Amino acid sequence: MVSVFIVEDDLSLQKLYEMMLTTFGFEVVDKASNGKEAIEKFKSLSSKPDVILMDHRMPVKNGIDTTIELMKFNNHIKVIFTSADNSIKGRALEIGAISFIEKPFTVIKLQNEINRVFNLV
Template identity: 40%
Template sequence: MNVAEGGKPSIAIVDDEPDLQKLYKLAIASNGYRIAYVASDGTEALEKQRVVAGKPDIIIMDHRMPTKNGVETTKEILFTYPKTRIIFVSADEAVEKDAMMAGASRFLKKPISLRDLLKNIDEEARSVIAT
């Protein structure tokens, strides 16, 4: 994977809400993680995943987005990059089973506190570093 210098994995944010993108980005970066990319929908995420030089180790993935939902995007990313950890975040608990079957590492129900998000990122980061 692409664990950055200093031992922290890189993270991508895939969410169609600009305010959440900014909030996640600020919280993640202020905790020492490198942001690989930010995407507003599944199609954009797949394109950025393909072209970005430093592939993310962990992706924060929303479900309901324009053009391609989080479950489909998760499947497509993991098909090509199977070691990527995906933290699936959705207000719709009914999608949890689909997200986990698609290969997500974790499912977090919105609304989620930044503390809980960062705790889950830190736990996934330890798994990335250990592999």
């Protein structure tokens, strides 16, 4: 089972993502609503997630800065960026994100992207 860590400041989207992901058989290991919280929670997780679903525009620390810092702890993490700001796509991929999904996106798009990343299709 693929484990997912959700980093999203919109709590309604957090809940929606969790519901969608668990419905499709993924395990949500934790959630964070800003980059600082994500880094703290990631460090404390005994079992690291297979993938991080990362928003970009968040308070305290944005997705780009958060990903850069997380990569210092574990440069093998798989990060899927989600953002309505398509202008950061190149930068997200440059710093190590494996995928970028532009918001809004469908449930099927998210499922397909995670499956693609883990060659589950």
